[in-house]
Amino acid sequence: MDNKFWDSESIRILRTLVETRSYTSEKNELVISKKLFKVLKDIGCEVEVNNIASNRANVIARVKGNGRGGNIVLNTHMDVVPSGNGWGNFDPNKLTIQGNRAYGRGTVDAKGPLTSMIMAIEYIILNNIKLNNDITLIAVADEEGASLGARLLPKIKANFAVVGEATNKTIAVSHRGSLRPIISVKGLAAHSATPSLGVNAIICMSKLIENLDKFNKNVLSVRKHKFSGSPTLIPTIINGGIKESMVPDYCEVVIDRRLIPGEDKDTAVKEINEVINETLPLTDPKCEMSIDRFLETTGDPSEISTKNLVLVPAKKAIEDVYGSVEFSGLDCNCDMSHFMSEGITTFVYGPGNFKMAHQPNEYIELNELINGMNVYKNIILNADRQYINS
Ligand SMILES: [Zn+2]
Structure with missing residues (x-):
């Protein structure tokens, strides 16, 4: 031929x-x-x-x-x-x-x-x-x-x-592999005219996102694999609030975490939980924050x-x-x-x-x-x- x-x-x-x-x-x-x-x-x-x-x-x-x-x-x-x-x-x-x-x-x-x-x-x-x-x-x-x-x-x-x-x-x-946790933040609903009666889940979430971003830049970017670069963590989807005149009582974010060879899912989850635990004291004491569930990914x-x-x-x-x-x-x-x-x-x-x-x-x-x-x-x-x- x-x-x-x-x-x-x-x-x-x-x-x-x-x-x-x-x-x-x-x-x-x-x-x-x-x-x-x-x-x-x-x-x-x-x-x-x-x-x-x-x-x-x-x-x-x-x-x-x-x-x-x-x-x-x-x-x-x-x-x-x-x-x-x-x-x-x-x-x-x-x-x-x-x-x-x-x-x-x-x-x-x-x-x-x-x-x-x-x-x-x-x-x-x-x-x-x-x-x-x-x-x-x-x-x-x-x-x-x-x-x-x-x-x-x-x-x-x-x-x-x-x-x-x-x-x-x-x-x-x-x-690289991937892991996609969904982190939920629970606050307390109230009339938006009296925000002090509620706990704003979006504001709590913003503090978490800031800390996750710092973790990505200060910790993950320092790790390096010879061929597959550094691990990354970024928020890719966020949802919160149901009514323009209500203090949002719920907010959730999808995190896309890319793992390099040598990293494992359990450690990656543990690290995210540590960032959550460091963030909680910076928010309203009534605010709850945790990994709620995981989206399926292609794998390790x-x-x-x-x-x-x-x-x-x-x-x-x-x-x-x-x-x-x-x-x-x-x-x-x-x-x-x-x-x-x-x-x-x-x-x-x-x-x-x-x-x-x-x-x-x-x-x-x-x-x-x-x-x-x-x-x-x-x-x-x-x-x-x-x-x-x-
Ligand atoms: Zn392909």
């Missing part, structure tokens, strides 16, 4: 994926899972669609090896964040090609990486390459939500897994050492395609932690620039789709020669 074939194949597959709606917020990956099933079936994979919840499904495709190797997992997600505003002349739900760029929601996160993974498998099938290892492509639902897809996978054994998220031509060996942080042997095939693959190897860490969550918690050593590589993810006018460069295909294909071939069993 010549370059022209792969150029048009990359656009054909990416177009099918981008033009099939799969916003996480709509909780419906059924249509895209059926489309993906057909794409994978047509190129010669064994494919199954696994329903995991109402209207939600994962797609698992396999290429069988000769039984003498193990299994290599390629994983990424089918769902995308909403298109949002600011797309100008581009329609986020259509794939628009302009020069070397393909625009549309999901082109970089993560329908582009998924396209490259599919093409790597197609390359192996078309060229009749006999592998020792099995290859398993796992396209999950809800990665941009609470990682329902990755949490509900069947038990899988693998030598290693590669997660397809844009990594700017590097190998990402770590990513995770990392592997850059010296881990499973990286050997990937390092060579990246070097052959891009000329040199660099390591990085993701600021955001990804499904790496879910494979790691199943005992599968995992790293992240995906074509494209991560800065374009979740942005208006999201795009991926067409030659990066081909680079991505070559990296995934080389990882599979290099690992096959090496018989790495972690």
